[in-house]
């Protein structure tokens with residue numbers, strides 16, 4: 001495992017370019033079996049409730065490379081949605097596909113969003129595009145969501161596109177001009193004219209937003225982000241030692257703070273994983289699980305921001321120059337921390353707590 005992570009971290013340096021995708025890193029992940037690790041009978045099978053191990057894995061990959069962690073998290077998310085909503089035939093097909101293909105989940109869109117038109121006889125035509133599609137054309141099995149236009153059903157429909165059986169998805173890399181996370185290749189993808197079949201639809205309309213699965217997913221990106229904070233601690237530690245600046249009391253204090261912040265993040269992620277496995281099967285625990293997930297993502301965001309700030313003060317402008325690793329980590333983590341609805345996530349925690357009769361048994 002350490003060799004794999006070191007390999008990913010090494011390749012991450014050259015993958016940090018506009019228009020590039022971390023191909024070598026994903027070759028390593030494929031060879032190591034990590035693309036299929038959550039499938040039935042594998043080490044972190046979703047059936048076995050291995051959430052703590054999964055989060056620690058996501059964190060480790062995020063520590064080696066945040067863009068790789070982002071794309072890998074999307075792959076795991078798609079496989080989780082298949083495990084929840086796929087029928088047996090679909091599971092067999094898509095699980096087999098996961099050995100060679102990367103999956104991704106593309107839900108974000110702007111005003112030119114995706115429609116899925118029911119043509120009858122089990123055929124559907126797509127119209128419109130998605131933004132922030134991590135992995136872009138390198139994803140062989142993108143799970144995309146769109147508005148179902150049909151005489152018989154309505155809602156937000158998931159489908160998984162068999163890219164090798166349909167006309168090419170048009171990709172627009174000019175969309176992706178970010179501060180960081182360049183290697184996540186999160187382009188705009190246009191699906192107009194692509195035709196899919198009934199077998200490519202995943203779950204009923206609106207299954208994508210079913211709770212607590214949708215909101216609970218924030219825990220996975222929080223785990224990857226925490227990997228970024230750990231990488232910052234490691235690089236700061238290396239820099240201060242190389243510069244012989246470890247005797248200074250202020251440097252020691254800042255190092256202490258980054259250390260306890262990242263460890264706090266670990267305690268949160270681990271406890272959230274334990275709670276997830278416990279509460280996911282309890283019918284009346286959905287709101288509690290969501291509140292805990294929202295607290296965790298909020299705390300982890302704060303931890304990452306504070307750790308970056310402290311690390312910058314510790315290494316100074318000299319330590320933030322290219323091709324230094326901290327320069328890239330700063331850009332990548334700053335970008336990746338921008339996840340949907342941060343204010344709403346925190347507000348929902350407050351609402352949940354205030355809605356309880358008292359605070360004595362909040363997280364029991």
Ligand SMILES: Cc1cc2nc3c(=O)[nH]c(=O)nc-3n(C[C@H](O)[C@H](O)[C@H](O)COP(=O)(O)OP(=O)(O)OC[C@H]3O[C@@H](n4cnc5c(N)ncnc54)[C@H](O)[C@@H]3O)c2cc1C
Pocket residue numbers: 070074104105106107108131132133134135181184186335336338339340341342343344
């Ligand atoms: C590296 C990266 C990879 C990504 N990959 C994917 C992917 O593969 N698939 C995918 O589906 N998505 C992906 N995303 C998109 C991601 O999930 C979020 O949707 C996106 O990052 C949110 O962007 P934003 O910060 O501009 O959001 P915004 O929603 O614009 O939020 C910015 C701020 O505005 C606030 N705000 C939002 N709406 C309003 C409003 N109406 N009025 C006032 N304030 C408002 C928010 O609370 C927040 O404070 C990716 C994002 C990144 C950065």
